Amino acid sequence: MKTKARTLCWTISALFLLSFATERPAAAYADPGTGAMLWQLLAAAAVGAMFYLRKVTGWFRKKKDPEK
């Protein structure tokens, strides 16, 4: 179930991000770390939203699975 939800989230975000799936020519002095940093920022924003979502779902899960 968890895997399915993850796949779904993944597909939706991938489709969204694919909407700007073209590479533009890079010029000299391009900072090679930029891409990874931008990707991390996007991921952090998504995970940040999950944080609150998890709090809500956490109340329900706690009873079922005492480890989580």
Added chain:
Amino acid sequence: MILGAAGLPSDGTAAAGADPMAIFASFRDPAGCVFTHDGRLYRIVTPAGMADLNSFLQSGAGRKWIESGRVVRTAMLAEDSSAGLLRVPEIRRLYDAIGGQAIVEHERIPFPSFPYEWAPEMLHAAGMLTLDLARDLLRDDVGLKDGTPYNVLFRGTEPVFIDLLSFERRDPADPTWVPYGQFVRTFLLPLLANLRFGLPLDQLLFTRRDGLEPEEVYRWASALQRISPGFLSLVSLPTWLASRHSQDDASIYRKKRLANPEKARFILETLINSTRRSLDRLRPKAGKTSVWSDYMESNNNYTSAHFAAKKGFVEEALATARCRNVLDVGCNTGFFSSLAARAGASVVAIDYDPVVVGEVWRQSRAEKLDILPLVVNLTRPTPGTGWLNREWSGFLDRARGRFDMVFMLAVIHHMLVTERVPLRDIIQLASELTTDALVVEFIAPDDSMFRRLTRGRDELHKDLTPALFEETCRPYFEIARTQHLENTSRWLYLLRRKPAK
């Protein structure tokens, strides 16, 4: 005194001569530098470095990792020992030059090796170690400053995190995992390129200190690969995002702080866990094959009786010479390395085929044998590299005189024929590598494997006989034992080094 670079306990000839100013120090790290003195390894730490180091040493996770040996064992020097060291003018000068505050001593890892000498399995294990460490430290609000394989060495088959100045007190409200980009470049993308394009890690990592850029891998990928899950988050999205980002906008690097530290930690934990899953998907598969991987089973000239005789000879050599440090040149599947390790030796096993080296690492790790397998070709050994070619020492500089027994079993004919290295030069190098014993299997030119290599150029080696071999060895070695494998053109020798003239 030898100073290592980039936090590495260099054993290399990076050691300068008489001029202390020429000593090569670990210049990349502003928080301290490494040196060796009287065979022991020390690190000078600056006041800023000390605050970060203490945050690690005093954390619960830090203590646990040092105790288990997965972070290099480290002790703060008592005042009198550190005062003693500082009476050495060269150390004093270095201490003052970087503004040292304290000296710590590190355990010495027996044989330093670098990422371009590792099998993919080993790079993977070093990455797992780095991520597990980062995740454990998060709970104690300690972070990693960087995420590079140069922070890791191997003690036998086990990766050990060695850069004690990579730690810092973490701002609990900061949700950014700073080493992420470097971790992707130096661990994930090389493993991805190795797995998907078959590019050898030694070549990728030797020429690129900071790994591969997403843009570089993007250019190699086909259109379909670019949108596949393995490439999307590591390669394609970073490439697309970066190409749209204004190059003058540095705001993405500005420190971010969240109002809720619990949320910041959740974000970091999730990112580290997802990076761990990405790494896990790149785990090299067991049971790969190469031209060398089934050599022991099918591709050699032995009957089981011959093989038993060879095994017996090596076992007896190990029992007679009682050596502690063995180098196995051309280790193949590591059969003889295992014999040495089981006899109590610490073994470095080299072969140029990454597939067999990966298998040796897997096997030795499963059987808990003290074997460090490395991808090294003795006829083209890893050279010194980095700044001034002196940051990371070459293989020979690390290996000379480091071993008291060297195995060259069924390997000399490859060096003679394929690489055209003269016999005398091979024996001379062996005499520089070992301080005591050399176990050699000599193969005469009429052996079928030898003939396969000569490809008709028999004329070149027509004078090569056991007698010539022995004569070539005599200036360097005493012949302690010899055995002819019956009905073959193969001879085994146990040679003992003569004292150097």
